[in-house]
Amino acid sequence: MHEIDENSPIFMQLREVVRERITTGEYAPGVAIPSENALAQTYGINRLTVRSALDGLVKEGLLKRIQGKGVFVVGKRIERNLDYLTGFHKAIEGGMSNPYVKILEKERRRAGYLYAHELGISPDDDVFFIKRLCYADGKPISLESVYVPCELFPNLMDVDLEVFSLQDVYGFYGSSPDRAWQTLDIVSAEPKMARMLELGENRNVLLFTCYTYRADGRTIEYMQSYNRSDSCFFTVKVTNG
Amino acid sequence: MSSREKIAELIQSFIIENKLQPGDRLPSERELCEIWGVNRMTLRNAIKRLEDLGVLESKVGLGTFVAKPRIVRNLQDTLGFSDAVHAAGGELTREVVFCKLVEANKFAVKHLHVMLASPVLALTRVDSVNGEKAAIESVLVNARNCKGIEGHDYSKESLYGVLRDSYGIIADHGSEKIDVTSLSEDEADLLGYPVGTAAFFQEGLMLNQEGNPLEYFMNVILPKRIILGSEMRPFAGMGEFDNA
Numbered sequence: 213m214h215e216i217d218e219n220s221p222i223f224m225q226l227r228e229v230v231r232e233r234i235t236t237g238e239y240a241p242g243v244a245i246p247s248e249n250a251l252a253q254t255y256g257i258n259r260l261t262v263r264s265a266l267d268g269l270v271k272e273g274l275l276k277r278i279q280g281k282g283v284f285v286v287g288k289r290i291e292r293n294l295d296y297l298t299g300f301h302k303a304i305e306g307g308m309s310n311p312y313v314k315i316l317e318k319e320r321r322r323a324g325y326l327y328a329h330e331l332g333i334s335p336d337d338d339v340f341f342i343k344r345l346c347y348a349d350g351k352p353i354s355l356e357s358v359y360v361p362c363e364l365f366p367n368l369m370d371v372d373l374e375v376f377s378l379q380d381v382y383g384f385y386g387s388s389p390d391r392a393w394q395t396l397d398i399v400s401a402e403p404k405m406a407r408m409l410e411l412g413e414n415r416n417v418l419l420f421t422c423y424t425y426r427a428d429g430r431t432i433e434y435m436q437s438y439n440r441s442d443s444c445f446f447t448v449k450v451t452n453g
Numbered sequence: 454m455s456s457r458e459k460i461a462e463l464i465q466s467f468i469i470e471n472k473l474q475p476g477d478r479l480p481s482e483r484e485l486c487e488i489w490g491v492n493r494m495t496l497r498n499a500i501k502r503l504e505d506l507g508v509l510e511s512k513v514g515l516g517t518f519v520a521k522p523r524i525v526r527n528l529q530d531t532l533g534f535s536d537a538v539h540a541a542g543g544e545l546t547r548e549v550v551f552c553k554l555v556e557a558n559k560f561a562v563k564h565l566h567v568m569l570a571s572p573v574l575a576l577t578r579v580d581s582v583n584g585e586k587a588a589i590e591s592v593l594v595n596a597r598n599c600k601g602i603e604g605h606d607y608s609k610e611s612l613y614g615v616l617r618d619s620y621g622i623i624a625d626h627g628s629e630k631i632d633v634t635s636l637s638e639d640e641a642d643l644l645g646y647p648v649g650t651a652a653f654f655q656e657g658l659m660l661n662q663e664g665n666p667l668e669y670f671m672n673v674i675l676p677k678r679i680i681l682g683s684e685m686r687p688f689a690g691m692g693e694f695d696n697a
Contacts (some may be wrong), residue, residue, distance in 0.1 A: 299685025324467035
């Protein structure tokens with residue numbers, strides 16, 4: 213391949229500029245890069261030229277174009293084959309189709325004693341708190357609260373979590389989950405939760421709590437997930453090893 | 454975050470910050486309302502929430518206490534459940550309510566994959582943790598090569614122990630499904646809990662080392678007494694398991 217220099221076509225030069233910024237982290241994984249219009253304006257070039265510059269990077273898998281949202285930087289992928297993991301697996305009656313996550317709240321806050329305790333950090337450390345509602349086939353399935361230490365994922369606040377999953381983000385920052393401790397409980401949904409999950413008479417929900425650790429033992433995530441008991445169940449493999 | 458959630462977090466933080474232990478009493482509702490500047494109603498809602506989550510325990514006339522952690526039944530634990538309860542400082546007792554060698558009916562054919570009328574052990578036990586009824590365990594076991602299997606005392610002996618020691622059969626691996634049920638009249642009767650109480654329904658199939666169905670089980674577990682746990686990790690020796 214030829215070196216890209218000032219004699220190369222403009223779209224190729226822009227492509228290398230964007231690639232360089234992805235490599236250095238100026239454009240962070242999970243975060244949208246400047247819009248095509250903004251890039252066109254900055255460099256005094258045609259929008260179609262910007263588009264062909266980015267198309268190459270989309271094809272290479274470095275960028276991801278989301279209709280109506282923009283162009284996002286994709287970080288390292290982690291392969292996750294659930295068949296190769298033990299533990300509870302959530303299943304949806306009739307199969308999981310058209311999964312969709314709606315982010316209800318996303319904030320950076322002080323951990324406080326409770327979440328410091330759950331995450332093994334200091335109460336004065338900051339955590340990201342994410343509250344999300346997960347849908348399958350247009351119906352709400354679970355309401356989840358997720359707590360993540362800010363220190364491990366400094367850019368999380370800028371990541372569009374309706375585009376990238378937290379698993380994606382963990383992979384981007386080289387903190388792949390290694391193991392998790394999970395419990396299941398049954399609790400009664402309070403009125404507000406019942407409304408969000410569109411529960412009828414039956415207020416019993418399956419509470420799935422999960423602590424996720426990376427290989428060095430640090431807790432990377434604490435999650436509480438309230439699941440509709442009429443549409444979800446959990447499966448687990450057992451061995452008498 | 455709702456005010457109820459905020460107060461619930463304050464209460465849990467108070468317990469951790471002040472290193473309160475199970476059985477320790479929380480300050481009175483009036484004191485807590487004063488400390489945090491919240492109304493009584495919101496505080497009570499938060500306490501109720503934490504009781505439901507097994508964090509607190511209210512005793513009429515005595516106050517609100519930090520609850521003893523519930524027993525977690527780790528579904529991947531290689532220890533038997535009895536040993537696991539013991540390790541958690543509790544005691545598991547089992548009462549046999551049904552134990553008979555029966556002929557496989559349509560239900561057994563469907564779930565245990567045996568021939569109609571072949572011998573099947575039907576065993577139902579009620580488990581108690583520290584003397585409080587906690588679960589009903591019902592199993593169907595393929596008893597084709599297990600003469601006399603119904604003669605053991607399953608309040609003392611473990612089923613897997615009997616299969617292994619008396620018949621050389623190993624319950625090796627399997628899979629199970631967990632969802633929510635509400636207690637039927639019979640179940641409510643056995644557990645001494647109201648009809649309709651929410652409980653785990655755990656159902657699954659264990660296979661022997663050759664991969665043939667050995668045991669079909671259906672457990673009804675009270676979440677007030679036992680919660681379920683599982684460790685997620687890359688599966689050791691997964692290749693063999695997946696081909697089984």
